[in-house]
Amino acid sequence: MSxxxxxxxxxxxxxxxxxxxxVSDAExxxxxxxxxxxxxxxxxxxxxxxxxxxxxxxxxxLETLLRPxxxxxxxxxxxxxxxxxxxxxxxxxVPKIIE
Amino acid sequence: MxxxxxxxxxxxxxxxxxxxxxxxxxxxxxxxxxxxAGLGAYLHVDANGAKKQAAEADxxxxxxxxxxxxxxxxxxxxxxxxxxGLPTTCASRILEGFxxxxxxxxxxxxxxxxxxxxxxLNMDEFAMGSSNEHSGYLPAKNPxxxxxxxxxxxxxxxxxxxxxxxxxxxxxxxxxxxxQPAALTGIVGLKPTYGRVSRYGVIAFASSLDQVGPMTKDxxxxxxxxxxxxxxxxxxxxxxxxxxxSYTETLEKGVQGLKxxxxxxxxxxxxxPEVRASVDAALESYKKLGATLVDVSxxxxxxxxxxxxxxxxxxxxxxxxxxxxxxxxxxxxPGKGLLDMYLETRGKGFGPEVKRRIMLGTYALSAxxxxxxxxxxxxxxxxxxxxxxxxxxxxxxxVTPTTPTPAFKLGENTGDPIKMYLADVFTVAVNLAGLPxxxxxxxxxxxxxxxGMQVLGRPFDEATILRTARAFEREHDFSARRxxx
Numbered sequence: 281m282s283x284x285x286x287x288x289x290x291x292x293x294x295x296x297x298x299x300x301x302x303v304s305d306a307e308x309x310x311x312x313x314x315x316x317x318x319x320x321x322x323x324x325x326x327x328x329x330x331x332x333x334x335x336x337x338x339x340x341x342l343e344t345l346l347r348p349x350x351x352x353x354x355x356x357x358x359x360x361x362x363x364x365x366x367x368x369x370x371x372x373x374v375p376k377i378i379e
Numbered sequence: 380m381x382x383x384x385x386x387x388x389x390x391x392x393x394x395x396x397x398x399x400x401x402x403x404x405x406x407x408x409x410x411x412x413x414x415x416a417g418l419g420a421y422l423h424v425d426a427n428g429a430k431k432q433a434a435e436a437d438x439x440x441x442x443x444x445x446x447x448x449x450x451x452x453x454x455x456x457x458x459x460x461x462x463x464g465l466p467t468t469c470a471s472r473i474l475e476g477f478x479x480x481x482x483x484x485x486x487x488x489x490x491x492x493x494x495x496x497x498x499x500l501n502m503d504e505f506a507m508g509s510s511n512e513h514s515g516y517l518p519a520k521n522p523x524x525x526x527x528x529x530x531x532x533x534x535x536x537x538x539x540x541x542x543x544x545x546x547x548x549x550x551x552x553x554x555x556x557x558x559q560p561a562a563l564t565g566i567v568g569l570k571p572t573y574g575r576v577s578r579y580g581v582i583a584f585a586s587s588l589d590q591v592g593p594m595t596k597d598x599x600x601x602x603x604x605x606x607x608x609x610x611x612x613x614x615x616x617x618x619x620x621x622x623x624x625s626y627t628e629t630l631e632k633g634v635q636g637l638k639x640x641x642x643x644x645x646x647x648x649x650x651x652p653e654v655r656a657s658v659d660a661a662l663e664s665y666k667k668l669g670a671t672l673v674d675v676s677x678x679x680x681x682x683x684x685x686x687x688x689x690x691x692x693x694x695x696x697x698x699x700x701x702x703x704x705x706x707x708x709x710x711x712x713p714g715k716g717l718l719d720m721y722l723e724t725r726g727k728g729f730g731p732e733v734k735r736r737i738m739l740g741t742y743a744l745s746a747x748x749x750x751x752x753x754x755x756x757x758x759x760x761x762x763x764x765x766x767x768x769x770x771x772x773x774x775x776x777x778v779t780p781t782t783p784t785p786a787f788k789l790g791e792n793t794g795d796p797i798k799m800y801l802a803d804v805f806t807v808a809v810n811l812a813g814l815p816x817x818x819x820x821x822x823x824x825x826x827x828x829x830x831g832m833q834v835l836g837r838p839f840d841e842a843t844i845l846r847t848a849r850a851f852e853r854e855h856d857f858s859a860r861r862x863x864x
Contacts, residue, residue, distance in 0.1 A: 287742065299696060299741040300703070300718075301734055302726030314735055314796050315742065321797050322685040322752070325759050335757035338587050338617070339764050339813030340573045340838060345620070347613040359480040365710035372705055375717045 286316045382407035383543035384861050386596040388603060390546055391448045394440065401433040401440075401451030404546070405495055408453045412497070412544040415863060418529075419511075419519040420538035422458050423466045424498040429453060432495040439493065448603045450493030455545040457536045458499040459506055460486050461580040465496075469582045470514040471504045473728030474708045483580020484615065485549060485591050485608045492607045497545050501535025504730045505699065506556055506584045508532050509802040512793055513732040520789065521564060522862035523828055527786040530560030530802070536594045537564040542863045547595045547604055551581060553588045554687050555781075555806025558818035561594055562781035562831020565820045567601045567848070567858065568594045572838045573813035574619035576605075577612030585694035586617075588687075588810040597858040598819060598849040602626040605841060621839045629842050634850045635669035637843075640774030644680035645805055651784040657822030657830040658780045661851060665778070668850055675770040675777065679762045680808055684800055686763060687807040689743045689756035696740030702728065735796065764812040771837050776847050779805055781818040781831035805833065815841050819848045820857035829857070 287295075289312045296303045296311075303311060357370055366373030382390065382404050393399045409426055436451030445451070456462060459469050461479035468474040482490065490496070503513040511519040511534025519534040521527040522542040529538045533550030537560035540548055550557040552570035561568025569592045576591040583589060593604030606626050612618045641662060646655065662672055704710035704724030711723040729737070743752040770777060783804060792799040809816040814835055821832040836844040852858050 291742075292738070295738055295742045295745065297722075298745060299737050300700075300721040300725050301729070301737065302722045303734070307731070307734070310731070311735060311738055315739060317797060318688060318739060319742075322689055322756075325682060325685050325755050328679075328682065328759060328762070330755060330758035330762070333758040333761050335754055336761040336764060336811075337757060338573070339760070339811060340619070343620075345613075345616045347616075355480060361706075362480065363477050363707035365704060365708070374705055375712060375714075375720050377717050 287319060288312065381864065383411040384864060385546070387452050387546040387600040388448060390452055394451050401436040401453070401495060402430065404451065405429050405433040405453045405497070408497055408544055408546070411542065411863070415522065415542045415544055417520070418522055418525065418538050418542055419501055419517045420535045420542060420544055421455065421498050422468060422470060422501050422516055422535065425465055425496065429495050429497045436493050436495060446491070446493040449489070449607055451495065452546050453495040453497050454489065454547050455497045455500050455539050456486065456548060457502050457533050457550050459502060459551050459582045460549065461582070462486055462496065462499065465499060467499065468515070469505050470502045470516055471729065471733070472515045472709065473702050473724070477707055481580065484577035484612045486580060488608050500539055500548060503532035503534065504733050505582070505695070506532040506551055506553055507695070507732050507736050509555070509559060509799050510787070510792065511535065512789065513730060515730050518789060521786045523565065524786065527788055527828070528563065530563035530786065532556040533560050533594060537561055537566060537568070540564070540566045540594055540596060543861065547593060547600050549591055549604070549608070550594045551589055551591050552810065553584050553691060554810050555803040557592045557594055558781050558806050558816055558831070558833060559803060561818040563786040563829065565829030565857065565860065565862065566594060566596060567598055567817065567819045568592065569601050569605060569817040569841065569844070570809065570815060571605060571609065571841055572619070572815045574617055575815070575839065575841065576608050577615040577618045579612055579614040583698040585691040586698060587694060588691055590810070598845060598852050599630065601817070602630050602845050619839070624842050626842055626845055629846050630849050632846050633668060634665055634847055637670045637776065637847065638673050638774040639665050639670045639847070640673050640675035640770055640777040642675050642677045642680070642770065642777060642779060644677050645779035650780065653822070653824045654780050654782070654784060654830050658778070658832050661821040661832050662778060664851060664854060668854070673774045675773055677766040677770055677808065679759065679766050682759050683763060683808040683811060684804055686756045686759045686811055687803070688739065688800060689752050690760060690811070692736045692740030693743045693753050694740070696737045696744065699733070699737055760811045763808050767808070767812045767814060775843055777835040779833045779835070781805060781833040785824050785828035785830055809835055814838060815844055817844050817848050819852060821851070822857060823860070
């Protein structure tokens with residue numbers, strides 16, 4: 281990561297779009313400043329040679345556990361959609377996608 | 380004596396002997412809650428539901444059908460736990476008005492144990508923070524000094540226990556979110572081994588690090604709570620099938636012959652001298668109790684925060700993708716199509732710290748940066764975990780300070796994210812390694828602020844951690860002191 285230039289405002293706006301977040305001008309300024317300082321801080325990982333170290337995604341060894349394949353009732357539909365911001369019949373309403 | 384000052388097991392004794400009822404204990408908590416409302420511990424109070432459950436617990440007792448040491452004990456839960464029929468917001472505006480459709484597994488187990496649920500507790504939004512100042516609703520304040528933070532992210536949980544507005548609670552700990560607030564408020568908090576407690580029905584922050592654990596007034600309560608919630612859950616494939624031992628059976632066994640590891644990397648220049656003195660005194664205490672102190676080294680300690688803020692944010696950016704305004708929570712729709720609905724919903728619904736972490740995580744996972752940041756962090760995570768493996772070859776437990784300083788002032792660290800992140804410098808490594816760790820009070824500063832020490836153990840060896848903590852607690856009165864009387 282040492283060769284990378286520190287993140288700039290344009291890159292912050294690009295990442296915001298990837299993350300599906302609108303950010304105001306003031307937020308973009310603050311995020312640029314904060315991310316620059318955080319990314320500068322995490323550069324300390326460059327001090328270590330980890331070329332031959334395996335990556336850890338989970339610290340505790342886990343077997344893949346499969347539960348018995350038995351049919352069980354699922355949550356009642358009413359409960360599932362009770363919290364939806366927009367309900368259309370028995371479904372979730374969303375903005376129109378296809379014109 | 381005000382019932383609200385009792386520990387949960389002291390209350391249980393009084394319930395058992397018939398001296399007090401669960402209804403009385405519940406109203407004592409509700410009164411204390413009212414008296415301490417300014418501390419901001421609760422986001423939602425279910426007084427009527429609690430009174431009803433308390434009456435049911437008393438009825439069970441009258442019929443000699445009581446469920447055990449937690450039956451009739453009033454508790455409250457961090458608002459990250461799904462609780463059927465009650466609001467569950469994770470202290471985020473994006474979940475304002477969300478009512479959970481089911482109970483998480485730990486919640487269900489506590490209900491089966493007979494506990495009375497008083498309500499939902501304040502926290503940093505989506506468990507991201509070390510001071511509770513990132514709550515989307517209101518900050519929580521430290522009951523020992525209301526100008527100071529209670530720590531975070533389980534800040535409301537810590538405040539409720541320390542102030543006596545509930546007898547015990549659960550928090551979640553991703554990088555220190557149980558132990559750090561426990562230390563800053565003078566209570567006991569345990570982050571169990573990864574996989575010891577089911578995460579089903581707990582709103583996910585960083586799935587490889589998150590773990591549920593008790594926050595209680597003393598070590599005995601902690602053992603009882605862990606006993607109630609530990610174990611495999613078919614609904615969480617990462618929950619362990621490792622057998623759950625009896626945590627109470629070995630609790631009073633003491634530390635004679637135990638090897639206590641002391642890692643030099645946790646006793647650093649610039650740490651608060653009163654914290655240092657308290658932990659040093661605790662180590663002396665262990666020697667007197669028959670333990671042997673062993674020097675150990677955890678050489679990658681200093682890299683923990685950097686690893687954590689890449690791994691945790693990467694996982695968070697993925698987990699929080701589900702908050703999109705479609706199935707639940709707030710929706711902001713400017714009427715310009717689906718993409719704009721997503722952008723506005725998330726842009727308006729998430730607070731600044733959550734956005735900062737989603738952004739950082741998205742960046743660390745994005746094309747061109749994935750190997751340089753995310754994979755690199757995962758590799759250093761391996762080194763951090765190896766440090767502990769080597770250290771635990773030489774000792775049975777490791778004792779460290781929980782935090783570098785006692786509680787800091789409200790507003791002191793909010794302008795500087797890195798300074799705030801460093802509040803977790805002694806707690807994050809345990810999450811990265813998946814190990815259990817407990818914080819218990821080991822002293823007070825001259826200005827009256829609690830100081831916490833951390834007892835770390837081998838995977839699934841919570842029993843040894845608990846008895847080590849209990850051995851110290853028996854000799855001192857720190858856990859017995861109350862912030863509010």
